Each structure stands twice: as C-alpha cells, then as structure tokens.
Amino acid sequence: MSYNKDAAQTVRALAAIRDLILRGGVEPGERLSEPGLAEKLGISRTPIRAALARLEQEGLLERVPTGGHMPRRFTLEEAIDAIELRGVLEGTAARLAAERGVEPRRMLAINRVLEAIDALMAPSPTNSPLDHYMALNAEFHALLSGLSGSETIEREIDRITRLPFAAPSAFLERPGASVVPHSLVLAQAQHRALVEAISLREGARAEAVAREHARLARRNLEQVMEGGDEALRRFPALALVAG
Amino acid sequence: MSYNKDAAQTVRALAAIRDLILRGGVEPGERLSEPGLAEKLGISRTPIRAALARLEQEGLLERVPTGGHMPRRFTLEEAIDAIELRGVLEGTAARLAAERGVEPRRMLAINRVLEAIDALMAPSPTNSPLDHYMALNAEFHALLSGLSGSETIEREIDRITRLPFAAPSAFLERPGASVVPHSLVLAQAQHRALVEAISLREGARAEAVAREHARLARRNLEQVMEGGDEALRRFPALALVAG
C-alpha cells in the first residue's frame, strides 16, 4: 500500500476526522492532538497531519496560534453568510446555464430528479420519505451546480456545500406522519421554476430564484436555532454553530 | 526552529514553489518531484509535501493520477470563469455592504485609496505610475472585500484572487509614456460608482457595478491572449493559461 492506491490512509484519516468533527465527537476550542488521533485511528501521524491541513483549508478546523489545530466554531452570522453564499453561487451557476445553454442530456437528468421528487410528494401511505427526499434534493443541487458547464463554479459550490450547515438538505424539518411540510412544497416549486428559467434562457430569473431558494435553508437554520438542546440532538451539525 | 515559529520551512516552501509555478519555472504537465524540490530548496520533503498539498487546494496544482503533483493548466474558458466568479463575489460583498451598512472607519479608508488613485491619474511629468496604480488597485479591492464584514465572503474572494490571472491587477496594459490608458479612467469611474452605491445603500447597483468592473479584467485577459509570445513575456502568469 504505497505510491498511490489513492492515498488510502490519508483518505481514511480525512473521513474519520471529518466525521469526528461533524458528529460533535470533539469540543470546539479543544485542540486535536495528532498523537491522540493517530492512536485512536490506528494511523501514523503523517496522514493525520495531511488530513488536518486539508480540513483547515475546508474551513472545518482552524490553526491554534501556538501550533496545532482545533475545530472551528461558527457564529450564526457566519453560518447565514455561508448559506447566502451558496445561494449566490448556485444563482451564478443557474444564470450561466441559462445564458450559455445546457446540454440536453443534463436537462434530462435534472428533470428526472424533479419527477422523482414529485412522485415522492404525492399522498402515499408509505412511511417517512424524508431520507429519500434529502437524497433527491442533494442530487438536484449537485446536478444544478454542473449545469453551467464551468468546473470553476462547480468546485466553489462543492467547497461551500461541504460546510455542513450550508448544505442543501441541512436542516429539513422532519415531517409529522405522512404529511408533507409546506416548505418542501415551496422548495419543489422553486426547483421547477429554476429549471424552467434555465430552459427559457431567462438568466436573471434563474439567478433570483436560486437565491430565494437558499433563503429557505436560512429560515430552516434560524428556526432550528430556536430549538435548543433538542434541536441539537436532531442536527448534530448545529454543534459547530455557537448558540 | 520547531513547534511553531509559523512553520517556517513550510511557509518558505509554499512561497518558493508558488513562485516557481507563477514565474513559469516549471512546464505545465511536468510532474514536480518532491526530492528534486527538496534539494533545490534545501528543505526536507515533509514541508515540501505540505506545500504541494496546499497548492493543490489553491488550484495551482493538480494530482497526477498515478501519484504526485503537476502544475495545473487552465483553459481560457476556465480563466474567464474565474474572473466572472470574482466579479460575482465582489458584487456580493458590495451588495451586502450596502444592505448591512459599513463602519465609517472602513469607508474612510477606501475613500482615501480612491483619492490616491485620482491623484495618481492627474497629468504629471513623473515616470510610469503603473506599479503604484497596481498597488493602490489591489488595496482598493482588498478593502472592498472587507466592507461586507463577512469573513466568509472575504475568504472566498481571497481564494479566487489567488489565481494569478483572476487577480484585480492581473493584466493591466502598460501605458505608453505618461498617458493614462482609457481603461484605467473607466476603472476608476467604476470604483467611485461602487463606493457611492454602497454609501447610498443601493445594493443592486453596487452589485451590478462590481460585476461590470470585473468585465474589464476579462477584456484585458482576452486582449492579452492575442499578444502571443510577447504578451507571454510581459505577463508570465499567462503561461498557466493554455493558448
């Protein structure tokens, strides 16, 4: 296991430490000790170090002035800005897609996702479809970010989306029984408007709708922030946002 | 020299390798050998490796599938998208600044830069003020990115700006004699409009002007790309953009 094999140890360390941070396995402000992680994960310090450096670039860690890394704590304002930024970036992807045109294949793919979400939201006796919705929603946003054909844009969206509270499906309210929450209905309407605007080459509309769509996520965050400890239990990513 | 001292070796390696890439010291596509760099810089492989990983995150390097790193080559389209993205991000910073308001101290600082640029552009017998202009222009853009008060936005602008061809002062035409090029006059007018819009809390205008301002950089790039080898000599950063 050397030379490449996709740097197996580093990848493993990266995933493990990221999970540790997101699942609240470490207190923000507490320095992550490299030997400690190395022993806990059964990996040597070198890949651990590489993973820490990368997580710092991702924004999940920050350097301790005196050396080493610690989990980054976000203010509510920063979290909101990250969501706003996602809206701006997705809006840009949508606008460019409208202006430059989209390969039919991609439009087909994203339309299929829209259909699938519609199907999911039709009244049905099946049990909570939220997990499925979240997956489809994530796929919709992934496809959207690719519609512009610009890898640069796609990369930036991917970056900001990696902040857990800025992800498209971050704080979806769990629906009571089999009732579809209003916000999901609204979200899907925005999805459709977005795709329609791109099809019609209406760049400004596409951009505006994408931004407004991100406002849903912001409202969800603000609402969830009210929830105190119970919300924190349902959404561990909240631990990153200082209350 | 250990524990911290700002990771002296890593910082040194980072700067040295970045310079090597930007000054065209390495051919794109040619793999950078860690032992080679280590010997050339007199630094061990560990800090070299850290620097390479970071430059990969910055987008200046890409991984070779079989292992290692090589300088990334950008297409013209990617370069254009990066500039467009800078416009979008600066536009967002400007809009948020207008919407949320700006501390007077910051407005004062950016206004001082505007005055300095005006002074520079007044007819004068002194020799080429371009270097000075570039410094002031960079400062203007740095201050602008901070006006929103959002560190998240600021970070992203900083990131995209680190791509040499997307930087605000990337491809300014060298003025003949002491004649101020038209594009600089136009740019400064846009600077003023931008700051005025923010002062008047006109968010949409501020955003639009910032985007249009980035178009100047795009035009400069496209123009310079015509220039062939001679342009490549004047702007080494062009080597990163495939012709």
Next chain:
DNA sequence: CCCAAAAGACCTGTATACAGATATCAAAAC
C-alpha cells in the same frame, strides 16, 4: 533497425525518530 521485456533508478505514501517549544501540575514561597 525496431520492438519487447526486464532490470534498475526513481518516486510517492507512510511510519518513525528527534529537537525545540509549550502546556500542565505540583511544590514552594509569600
């Protein structure tokens, strides 16, 4: 003269050793 195969040089990814600096804790001084 060209091509294939094998050997050797070289490289990456990982583990570990080491030195200097920092954090911690206990004992002593006030």
Next chain:
DNA sequence: GTTTTGATATCTGTATACAGGTCTTTTGGG
C-alpha cells in the same frame, strides 16, 4: 489561600528511513 516557579510530560514541526509502485533505459530477440 493565592501566586509563582520549576520540573515533567506532551506536543508540533521537521527530517529521515522504508516499502511497494512507476518510469526509463538498456539489452536481447526478431
């Protein structure tokens, strides 16, 4: 009881060793 100080344990940043792939070149065969 509080604060200072010293000793110890621990950590980070750096260098280096090592194992297993990869690239290059040379050699042998056609």
